[in-house]
Amino acid sequence: MNTQDTRRPAGKKLSLKEKYAQMTRGLGWDTSYEPMDQVFDQLGLEGIKIHDWDKWEDPFRLTMDAYWKYQAEKERKLYAVLDAFQQNNGHLNISDARYVNTLKLFFTGITPAEYNAHRLFAMLGRQFPGPGAAIACQMQAVDELRHVQTQIHSISQYNKYFNGLHDHTVMNDRLWYLSVPKSFFEDAISSGPFEQIIAISFALEYLLTNLVFMPFMSGAAYNGDMATVTFGFSSQSDEARHMTLGLECIKFVLEQDPGNAAIIQRYLDKWFWRGYKVLGLVSMMLDYMLPKKVMSWKEAWDIYFVQNGGSLFNDLSRYGLSMPKYWEQSVAEAEHLSHQTWNAFYNFSGAAAFHVWLPSDEDMAWLAEKYPNTFDQHYRPRIEHYRKLQAEGKRYYNPSLPMLCQTCQTPLIFTEMDDPTRTSHRQLEHDGDTYHFCSDGCRDIFAEQPDKYVSAWLPAHQILQGNCVEPGTEAAGDPGADALRYFHVVAGQDNLDYEGSPDEANWRRWKGLDKTTPAAAA
Amino acid sequence: MHTHAQQTSVPPLVRDRVDNFHGQQLLYVGWDHHTMICAPIALLVSPELHFGELIDSLLPASAFALHSEWPQIDWAHVEWLHADRPFTPERDATLKAQGIGHKAYLRLRTPALRGIAGTGA
Ligand SMILES: [Fe+2]
Numbered sequence: 001m002n003t004q005d006t007r008r009p010a011g012k013k014l015s016l017k018e019k020y021a022q023m024t025r026g027l028g029w030d031t032s033y034e035p036m037d038q039v040f041d042q043l044g045l046e047g048i049k050i051h052d053w054d055k056w057e058d059p060f061r062l063t064m065d066a067y068w069k070y071q072a073e074k075e076r077k078l079y080a081v082l083d084a085f086q087q088n089n090g091h092l093n094i095s096d097a098r099y100v101n102t103l104k105l106f107f108t109g110i111t112p113a114e115y116n117a118h119r120l121f122a123m124l125g126r127q128f129p130g131p132g133a134a135i136a137c138q139m140q141a142v143d144e145l146r147h148v149q150t151q152i153h154s155i156s157q158y159n160k161y162f163n164g165l166h167d168h169t170v171m172n173d174r175l176w177y178l179s180v181p182k183s184f185f186e187d188a189i190s191s192g193p194f195e196q197i198i199a200i201s202f203a204l205e206y207l208l209t210n211l212v213f214m215p216f217m218s219g220a221a222y223n224g225d226m227a228t229v230t231f232g233f234s235s236q237s238d239e240a241r242h243m244t245l246g247l248e249c250i251k252f253v254l255e256q257d258p259g260n261a262a263i264i265q266r267y268l269d270k271w272f273w274r275g276y277k278v279l280g281l282v283s284m285m286l287d288y289m290l291p292k293k294v295m296s297w298k299e300a301w302d303i304y305f306v307q308n309g310g311s312l313f314n315d316l317s318r319y320g321l322s323m324p325k326y327w328e329q330s331v332a333e334a335e336h337l338s339h340q341t342w343n344a345f346y347n348f349s350g351a352a353a354f355h356v357w358l359p360s361d362e363d364m365a366w367l368a369e370k371y372p373n374t375f376d377q378h379y380r381p382r383i384e385h386y387r388k389l390q391a392e393g394k395r396y397y398n399p400s401l402p403m404l405c406q407t408c409q410t411p412l413i414f415t416e417m418d419d420p421t422r423t424s425h426r427q428l429e430h431d432g433d434t435y436h437f438c439s440d441g442c443r444d445i446f447a448e449q450p451d452k453y454v455s456a457w458l459p460a461h462q463i464l465q466g467n468c469v470e471p472g473t474e475a476a477g478d479p480g481a482d483a484l485r486y487f488h489v490v491a492g493q494d495n496l497d498y499e500g501s502p503d504e505a506n507w508r509r510w511k512g513l514d515k516t517t518p519a520a521a522a
Numbered sequence: 523m524h525t526h527a528q529q530t531s532v533p534p535l536v537r538d539r540v541d542n543f544h545g546q547q548l549l550y551v552g553w554d555h556h557t558m559i560c561a562p563i564a565l566l567v568s569p570e571l572h573f574g575e576l577i578d579s580l581l582p583a584s585a586f587a588l589h590s591e592w593p594q595i596d597w598a599h600v601e602w603l604h605a606d607r608p609f610t611p612e613r614d615a616t617l618k619a620q621g622i623g624h625k626a627y628l629r630l631r632t633p634a635l636r637g638i639a640g641t642g643a
C-alpha cells in the first residue's frame with residue numbers, strides 16, 4: 001500500500017474544499033488487477049473519446065453527507081404537507097373531478113419512468129470511471145427513487161377516492177398508450193452510456209423537462225391539487241441538479257475530442273424526436289384535460305422549446321452543434337398536436353384507464369382563441385359532430401385496432417402539415433419485412449439501428465398475435481375484453497366517458513351537486 | 523451505436539414476423555380525409571382473403587362503417603393506394619395473388635366525400 005497518510009489531528013473538521021476532495025473526487029482509483037478498459041467495458045463502444053476525466057467540472061460540489069442532509073430535509077417538509085392533505089381531505093378541494101384524470105395519466109405514464117430513470121442512473125454510475133460523473137449519477141439514481149416513492153405516496157390519497165390509479169406498474173407494462181413513454185425509457189436504458197446520459201440528462205432533463213413538469217405542476221396549482229404541487233416542488237429542486245448534469249456532461253464530452261460532436265449531434269437528433277413524440281400526451285393534457293387551463297401547448301412549446309431551446313443551441317453552436325433535426329416540423333405541428341392526440345383518446349376511450357369528455361362551449365372558445373389558424377377550421381366541426389352523436393345516444397367508439405409507428409409506438413394519428421387531414425405515413429423495407437412510421441424522424445431513427453426497433457413490443461400487434469390475455473386465465477374469445485383484463489383496466493369503472501362514470505357520481509355526491517338524487521349508499 | 527447485443531452474432535428478435543400470426547397476416551387500411559377514424563386500422567387477415575371480402579365483410583365491421591359517409595361510398599370509383607402508390611385491386615383475386623403481403627398498407631380515397639361538414643374529418 002502506498003496510500004498517503006491523510007489522517008488529521010483529532011477534533012479538526014475538514015474544510016468544505018477538503019471534504020469535497022476527500023469525499024467525492026478522492027473516491028476514484030485506477031484498478032490494478034484488471035485493466036481499466038475491461039472494468040469500464042462499455043465506454044469505448046460508441047466511438048466517444050474521453051482523454052481526461054479529471055476535466056469533469058462539478059458545479060454543485062455536493063458531497064454525499066451533505067446530499068443526505070438536504071434530501072432528508074426535503075422529505076420532512078413534503079411529508080408534513082402530505083399528512084395535512086390527507087387529514088383535511090385535500091382531494092375535495094380540487095377544481096373538478098375531471099382534473100384527476102391528468103393524475104391518472106401522470107401516475108401510469110411518468111411515475112414508472114422515474115423508476116426506470118433510477119435504474120438507468122444506477123447503471124450509468126457504474127460505467128463512468130471519473131468519480132465526478134459517477135457520483136453525480138449516483139445521486140441522481142437516489143433522487144429518481146425518491147421521486148417514484150413520493151409520487152406513490154402523494155397519489156395514494158387519490159387512489160382511495162378515484163378509479164384508474166390502482167395498478168400503475170402493470171398498466172405501464174401493458175396498456176397500449178403507455179408503451180409510448182415506456183419504450184422511450186427502454187430505448188434509452190439499452191443504449192451505450194454516453195447516449196443514455198445525452199438522452200436523459202440533456203435531451204429530456206435539460207431541453208424538454210419544463211414541458212413535462214411545468215404543465216403538470218402548474219396544472220395542479222391552478223386546479224387546487226396541493227399534494228401534486230408539493231411533490232412537484234420537492235422534485236424540482238433535484239431537477240436543477242439534473243439539468244446541470246446534462247449541460248455539464250455535454251460540454252465535457254464536446255471539449256474532450258473534436259470527433260465527439262458528430263456523435264452527440266446524432267444522439268440529440270434522435271432523442272429530441274423521441275422526447276417530442278412522448279410529449280403528445282402532455283399536449284392533450286394541457287389543452288383538453290385541465291378544467292382550469294394554464295397555457296396552451298403551442299404557447300408552452302414556443303416558450304420552453306423555441307425560445308429557451310433556441311438560445312441554448314446558440315450557446316452550443318461554438319462546439320459545432322445545431323438545433324436537432326426536424327425541430328421546425330415540431331413548431332408547425334404545434335397547432336395540431338393536442339387536437340389530434342385528444343381525438344385518438346376520444347376514439348379509444350373504451351380501452352383507456354382514464355376518462356375523456358367533450359370540451360364545453362367555454363373550452364372551445366378558449367381553444368379557438370389559442371389556435372386561431374386550426375381549431376375552428378379543422379377541429380371544432382369534428383367535436384360538434386361528436387356532440388350531436390352523443391345527444392342522439394350514438395356515442396362513437398372506435399372498435400378497431402390502430403396502426404402503430406414502429407419507433408415511437410404512437411398510433412398513426414398525425415397528419416401531413418401541407419394536407420392536415422391526410423395521415424402522415426412513412427415506410428421502409430428491412431430484411432424482408434415492411435416497417436411503418438409516423439414521421440420522417442421516426443423512420444430515420446429506425447434506419448440508424450434497425451436491429452433494435454424490429455423487436456418493438458407493439459400493443460396492437462401483440463393483441464393480434466394472441467399474447468394479451470391475463471396470465472392464468474382463459475381467453476374469453478373477445479380480444480377487446482381480454483385485452484382490457486390484461487391491461488388491468490376495470491371495464492365500466494376506469495374507462496369510457498367521465499359523464500356517467502362512478503368518479504362523476506361520487507364527486508357529485510361528495511360535493512352536494514346532485515340535490516335531486518338521493519345520496520347513493522357509501 | 524454499438525451495444526453488446528449487436529457485437530455478438532445473435533440475430534435480432536423480429537417480433538412481428540409473419541410466422542407469429544398463426545397463418546394470418548397484418549393488413550393496415552386507411553381512409554384519406556376522414557380523420558374521425560383517428561388512425562389507419564390494423565386487421566388480421568388470411569393471405570387467401572379475396573379483395574371483395576375485405577370490402578363486403580371486414581371493413582363494414584370496422585370503425586369505417588361508423589362514419590356517416592360510409593354508406594355513400596361509390597365503390598366503383600374508389601381510388602386505392604398500396605404502399606402509398608396508386609393500385610387497382612381485383613375484387614375476385616386473393617390478397618396474395620395481387621401482391622398484398624404481410625404488413626401491407628392500403629389507403630382508400632373517396633374524393634366525392636369530403637368528411638364531416640366538408641372538413642376532411
Ligand atoms: Fe425524476
Ligand SMILES: [Fe+2]
Nearest residue numbers: 405408438442
Ligand atoms: Fe413515430
